[in-house]
Amino acid sequence: MATFHHYPFCPQSRFIRLVLGEMGIAPATVEEKPWERSQSLLMINPAGHLPIFVEEQGLAVPGAAVIAEYLDETRGLGLDGRRLLPDHPADRVEVRRLMEWFLVKFFEEVSAYLVTEKIYKRFMKAELGGGPPDMAAIRAGRSNVRYHLQYIGFLIGKRNWLAGPDLTYADLAAAAHLSCVDYLGDVPWEEDETAKAWYARVKSRPSFRALLTDRVPGMAPAAHYEDLDF
Template identity: 75%
Template structure:
């Protein structure tokens, strides 16, 4: 059985948890606080970031994008019509483009600010960057999330799923990041019904159940967080 080193509210970790579940894989989950810089974890991934997938053979695959590509190479063909990276070149390019949009751009402009300031800092000591949240960063993220929601709405007004006719890595990456922001109550769902309806579809999938059960100690989620009809 594979092992996934993750953090419950690391959006990249959440993405890979969704991917693994959609592929029918049940890895052993090992929670890792990246800011602790644990020596044993650094030996597995010198970058010190989550997620990291470790196969039974001992092969360590670090990073959400790399894990996604690795899983498609090693398990994708066996998924038949449920493959999360399409078979045609043009479709694969579009999925990868949107995967980069959410894992890099959305993360840098929204998720990283909110998760760091509202969640991670609560558990860090001052030497590691802990302390009160930076409200300037939080306000910037709340502003940025609005145009990302409009972009999701734009895509979904023209497609069945974010990258085309089928569920792909792009949907799972976008939903993973939004799930973190949604826990904190910072997604303006009332501004784009099309984006909200798409998220409700992804959120209703069985793979999402374990994510919706996650809780930050001492911090309750937004009232609608686990509600499939919100």
Template identity: 60%
Template sequence: MYTLFHHPFCPHSRFIRLVLGEYGIDFRLVDERVWERREAFLALNPAATTPVLIAERQPAIPGAGIIAEYLDEAHGMEVDERRLLPRSIGERIEVRRLMAWFNDKFFEEASNPLVTERIYKRFMSEQEGGGSPATDVIRAAKANVRYHLAYIGWLARTRNYLAGDRLTYADLAAAAHLSAIDYLGDVPWNEDDAAKAWYARVKSRPSFRPLLSEWLAGVPASRTYVDLDF
């Protein structure tokens, strides 16, 4: 049994939860508010970021990219055609490129500022960086969502899935980040039908159900969040 230290609206944590769900791996969740900088958690990951995966007889595995690589090495061969990191070198490069695009670039420019300003700050003390949302940060992040959505749409129009013919880490990374900000209603789905259709396919997968069932007190989900036919 794995243990995953996460936050329900951390996009990177959502990505790993989708991966574990796709592989049918049992795991338990431990909520972690990284801004509290708990000593026990810092001992697992001095960077104080989620997710962190705990596997039996292994050191703590920190970070979405490292966890994804570990899960491929540990379980990829077992699932055969459902493997989320393809076998060929060329395909693996493209999956890793897109996984990094969403986990690094999209996170920095869009999902992290929106989640931080609109969710995390609600639970932070002033000393931890809490306070009123920064409207200029939100405005810039929402503008960035639009060009990322256009890129997803272009990929979806030219391929069956984002990185090629079948579902990979690239799709789950993109969908995880979008899901966190879709909860807030910050994805302009009416601007790209191809991106919307691709997301609807991924959101309809069983691995997505636990994410869609999570709600934040005082912050209602957007109309499109749980609607599979949005």
């Protein structure tokens, strides 16, 4: 059986959890604390980053984008109409562009700020950077999420899903990152009803159920977090 190393509130890990759910893959899971960079974690990924997908025969596949590509190459053809990376090269470019938008740009401008300051630092030792949240970083994340939400609304105003007519990696990457921010109550859904309706569709998928049961010890989610008709 394959093994998946993740942290429940690592947005990159959440993306791959959604992918695995959509593909019907149920690996064994190992929860890691990304801020600790344990020796066991560094042994399978010297960069110390999550997530990591390890095949039964020992092949370690590190990083959300690399895992997504690998799973499409090794399992995608067996998914028939449920493949998450389209067949046509131009369509694949658009999915990859939007994957990078959310896995890199959104992460750097929004989710990394908010998850680190509000969640990770609660559990980090002082020598590793733990302590009170940096309110300037939180304000930056809350400000930046607004234009990302507008961009989602713009795309969905022209398409059924973010990258085109079908659900793809682009939707799952965006929803995974937004789900962490939504747990914290920092997504201003009232500012874009189109983006909100798209998120409600993704949130209602069976692959999303496990994410909605995650909890940060000592921190309850926003009141609407589990509500499919929020």
